[in-house]
Amino acid sequence: MANEKKNSANLPAWGATAASILNGCFGDYLNDRDNGLAIDMAFYQNNRPLALTAEALRAACPAPTGKLCVLVHGLCCHEGVWGFPGAPDRSYGSALQRDLGYTPFSLRYNTGLPIPYNGQVLDTLLEQLLASYPAPVDDLILIGHSMGGLVLRGACHYGAGRNAAWVSKTSRIFYLGTPHEGAGLERMAHLVTTVLHAVPHPVTALVGDIANQRSQGIKDLRHGTLLDGVDFTGSVPWLPSARHYLIAGTVTDDPEHLASKLFGDGMVQPPQAGEHVRLFPGVGHMQLAHDEAVYDQIKQWCASA
Amino acid sequence: MEPKTLRQIRGAKDLVEETIDAAALAINEVQRTMTRMPYALLARIEPIAAPVQAIEQVHLKIADSVYFSIRVGNRLVGNVAGFMLDQLDAHAQRKGHS
Numbered sequence: 001m002a003n004e005k006k007n008s009a010n011l012p013a014w015g016a017t018a019a020s021i022l023n024g025c026f027g028d029y030l031n032d033r034d035n036g037l038a039i040d041m042a043f044y045q046n047n048r049p050l051a052l053t054a055e056a057l058r059a060a061c062p063a064p065t066g067k068l069c070v071l072v073h074g075l076c077c078h079e080g081v082w083g084f085p086g087a088p089d090r091s092y093g094s095a096l097q098r099d100l101g102y103t104p105f106s107l108r109y110n111t112g113l114p115i116p117y118n119g120q121v122l123d124t125l126l127e128q129l130l131a132s133y134p135a136p137v138d139d140l141i142l143i144g145h146s147m148g149g150l151v152l153r154g155a156c157h158y159g160a161g162r163n164a165a166w167v168s169k170t171s172r173i174f175y176l177g178t179p180h181e182g183a184g185l186e187r188m189a190h191l192v193t194t195v196l197h198a199v200p201h202p203v204t205a206l207v208g209d210i211a212n213q214r215s216q217g218i219k220d221l222r223h224g225t226l227l228d229g230v231d232f233t234g235s236v237p238w239l240p241s242a243r244h245y246l247i248a249g250t251v252t253d254d255p256e257h258l259a260s261k262l263f264g265d266g267m268v269q270p271p272q273a274g275e276h277v278r279l280f281p282g283v284g285h286m287q288l289a290h291d292e293a294v295y296d297q298i299k300q301w302c303a304s305a
Numbered sequence: 306m307e308p309k310t311l312r313q314i315r316g317a318k319d320l321v322e323e324t325i326d327a328a329a330l331a332i333n334e335v336q337r338t339m340t341r342m343p344y345a346l347l348a349r350i351e352p353i354a355a356p357v358q359a360i361e362q363v364h365l366k367i368a369d370s371v372y373f374s375i376r377v378g379n380r381l382v383g384n385v386a387g388f389m390l391d392q393l394d395a396h397a398q399r400k401g402h403s
Contacts, residue, residue, distance in 0.1 A: 015310075015313065019313060022320070024321075030316070032319070033319070033323075034368075035310075035319055035320060036312035036313050036314075036315050036316030036317075036319075037313055037316035037317060037318040037320065038316070202335040202338040202339055203335060203339075205335075206331055206332070206335050209331065210331075
């Protein structure tokens with residue numbers, strides 16, 4: 001019982017969850033106003049930001065390994081999204097640590113900020129992490145859920161552009177329910193606000209204005225924007241030195257079902273079939289971040305040569 | 306109370322205050338636009354145009370003053386809450402130093 005209490009104190013509380021949701025919805029506004037609720041990007045451990053200094057990392061990782069795993073959550077979430085239901089201390093990170101010796105680092109960031117901006121900051125943060133890590137790093141794997149996958153791709157682009165050391169260590173990148181070609185839900189929201197503004201009535205215009213207050217991070221999901229001034233990810237090459245794995249889900253057990261065809265995993269349409277693409281029928285968008293079958297697949301890919 | 310928690314509470318206070326202020330402004334504007342619609346129609350009738358315009362002005366003034374009161378009240382409550390948070394902040398800092 002005491003252990004349970006201690007464990008739950010280490011997990012993000014409802015306040016952190018509320019702040020993450022607010023950041024997802026209005027994070028750019030909060031950041032512009034220097035509001036105390038705005039989240040600064042950092043790696044979090046036990047619900048606290050981790051200082052990227054050698055001493056702090058030595059204390060946080062008493063037995064550092066040469067293999068690192070970085071987990072990046074999606075819109076309106078925090079690192080708690082990786083916790084398995086019924087066992088919130090277990091995540092893909094902790095499981096990879098136990099099974100394959102990867103030292104996990106979970107990111108928390110303001111998901112309402114533009115995706116290209118978050119990509120740039122993550123690039124810098126990964127650089128600092130590797131520079132301060134108390135052991136030489138041989139292998140770095142990145143796992144991104146939903147928007148987190150786009151942030152990772154952005155970070156890779158900026159990191160590769162300046163030959164960052166962490167990029168050459170990155171061997172595998174996993175994208176779980178990532179809208180590489182844009183999210184249908186945001187396209188729908190954009191259409192609705194456009195229609196609301198087109199209707200010549202002050203009330204519909206007001207509702208349209210309110211809907212338009214959604215963050216730039218959400219708006220960037222419309223086309224899966226990774227870079228400033230680029231509206232389509234097709235023009236952004238995938239990091240050539242790493243292997244990329246796409247994991248997707250569907251809302252029904254039958255991927256051919258009309259609902260799965262229309263709604264994908266509930267938020268994002270699955271990618272086209274390919275060598276490193278795996279579809280999990282019946283696994284919804286949020287569940288992709290904490291599912292045993294998904295973990296088994298990640299582990300299998302990590303263990304493969 | 307931790308400084309981070311205080312900062313978040315202050316942030317939530319600011320956000321609520323700004324939201325109420327922006328909502329009052331926006332709804333006031335919508336109400337003005339909608340209020341003007343029937344008056345504009347009635348004002349086309351020549352014999353009653355002058356009294357209609359006078360009533361419209363009174364109507365708009367009353368509506369504006371209601372929204373103005375909401376905004377002033379909101380600002381007042383925000384200032385009081387801000388003052389209380391300042392006291393908590395000062396108390397926490399004193400406790401931290403001692």
